[in-house]
Amino acid sequence: MAAEHIGRLREEATVMRIDGFRGRLITGGDADYDSARAVWNGAVDRRPRLIARCAGTADVAAAVRFARDHDLVIAVRGGGHNVAGTAVCDDGVVIDLSQMRAVSVDPADRTASVQGGALWGDVDHETQAHALATTGGIVSHTGVAGLTLGGGIGFLMRAHGLTVDNLLAAEVVTADGSILRASADDHPDLYWALRGGGGNFGVVTTFRFALHPVGPLVLAGPVFWAADHTTDVLRFYRDFAAGAPDELGTVVRLGTIPPLPAIPDELHWRPAIAVVCCYAGPIADGERAVEALRRLRTPLVDLLAPKPYTAHQSATDGTVPHGWHYYWKATDLVGLSDDAISVITDHAYRARSPRSYAVMFHMGGAVTRVPHAATPYAGRDIAHNINIDAVWLPADPEEHAAAETAWARRFFDALQPHRAGSVYVNFLDADDDAGRVREAYGDRIYRRLAEVKAKYDPDNTFRHNKNIRPG
Missing domain, CATH: 3.30.43.10 (Uridine Diphospho-n-acetylenolpyruvylglucosamine Reductase, domain 2)
Structure with missing residues (x-):
């Protein structure tokens, strides 16, 4: 009954x-x-x-x-x-919350108020009207809420910290329907948990961010080399990234060259490695910072150039559109040793789908200068993390999907000796990653998150997420 x-x-x-x-x-x-x-x-x-x-x-x-x-x-x-x-x-x-996308900028105190359904393109559009920005995702149709609550990595993080390092306050609907303000002064335990603990503690309806002078023009874009040069490029990049100024954000992409309008047709879908840059400072300083990278071997194409920050942030939107099928495996790396580079070089181009790729983020800079206890984000001492993205079309046969998923898993397994024992929670995928939530935080941070969860959501009402059980 x-x-x-x-x-x-x-x-x-x-x-x-x-x-x-x-x-x-x-x-x-x-x-x-x-x-x-x-x-x-x-x-x-x-x-x-x-x-x-x-x-x-x-x-x-x-x-x-x-x-x-x-x-x-x-x-x-x-x-x-x-x-x-x-x-x-x-x-x-x-x-x-998809209809709640308003963004309001206060240029005098360099802050923005952002509703929980906004996309990063919405934020960049409004903040760049004042030559301001905060760290957001690298695809403009990424949601503000999900990226922020998991930590928030992007091109500006080395200069200005993670997205959560720029979160000043949040309006939150908790499990009992209460509406709370979370900040350093109001419900500070909840404020701490929101800055990397995911959607476990309530529904954030408004975020308030700190902004920084950025743009409107930045030196940004990818440089591509043939896949045959991957080992040499990664070995060079290891030292180049280690000595890079904080203003230089870089992302390495390994796969095929996407059919972007700025790329010659004859290079479309060719296996290649790219280093994508964004310099959050004067153009002339950026030119000096990337000079050695551009001289490396003979690039297939060099698209590094002054451009609007908003254009750079949306440049690859079409390479990961809504509706394609995606499967991810990810991990933080101990470092880019020669052995790690060999594994990456050996596996990156074995996918069957030309849309599959691997992407590696360079951390460091301002990310490392925030105390570990300040937020739940645990990977502050990591130099690089890698996300293996299996991608296929909805019309592809099941065996194609199975092959892409298997490629991602084999690649991930081969990285086992080089894993740092941590992972960015926003990169965790479906059922086979469900047991890795604790890995994203470590035992000490996870226990503290579970205590906050028990206070604000004791019944685990918000559990359809990268779940932290009340403890």
Whole structure:
């Protein structure tokens, strides 16, 4: 009888009105249900009972209370960009912030107020009107909320810290439907947990960020070399990155050359290694900082040039569009030893799909100067992390998808001797990474996060995520 009663309540949840809700409720009977439940990773196919598309913070609080009253699983959608697809659930309620994308900039005190459904392109568009920016993702359609709550790495982090290092305050709807402000002065334990602990502690409806002078023009772009030169490029890059000024952010990409408009047609899909740069300072200083990199061997193409920061931030959007299928494996690296470079060189180009690639981020700089205890983000002493991205098209046959997934796993396994024992939580994928959440934090930080979780979400209401259980 209890099971039947719960079943009836769940059926009623698809038609019941949410008290105090002014947004839009979407169910399976609506024409746009399929588009509303779709997320960035097209491999994720889940069917929620109800999508509560919120118009504001009060709607979020009402939706949280409704889901709890009806014993429904909650998924929280900001940008919907997480590879594991945690923004959508089966048989539950999606609290959808996608219409909450407002960004307000105060250029006098160099801060921005950003709603929880905003994308990084929204933030860059508004902040660059004042030649300001904060550390955001490297793809403009990445969601602000997910990237921030996991730590936030990007081209500006070496100069200005992680995204969480620039988070000044947050408005949060907690598991009981309360609306709290979290900052260094208000609920400081919650503020600490939000700065890297993921979506475990509530729904953040507004973020307040510190901004820094950046742009509007920056020296930025990729330099590509043929795949045959990968070992030489990585050995050079190891020393180049170690001596780079904090203003220089770099990302290494290994795969095929994407068919970007600025790249000659004859180079499209050719296996290659690229070092993508962004210098957050004067153009002339940036030219000097990258001079040795540009002289290395003979690049296939050099696209490093002064350009608008917003153009650089969105330059590769088309290489990872919504709807393609993605599978990730990732780890922090002890370093770029010759043996590690050999593993990377040996595995990077073995994918069957020309869309698959590996990407390596150079950390350091301002990231290392924040005390370890200041935030849950644990990888502050790591010089490099790597993300292996298997990518295939929705129309590809199942064996193609299986081959790409297997490639990523073999690559990851081969890196075992070079792993640092930590991982960036935002890079964790689906079921086979579920046991690695503790790895993202280490035992001490994880225990502290579990204590905060027990205070603000003792029933683990927010569990459809990289979950930290109350402790």
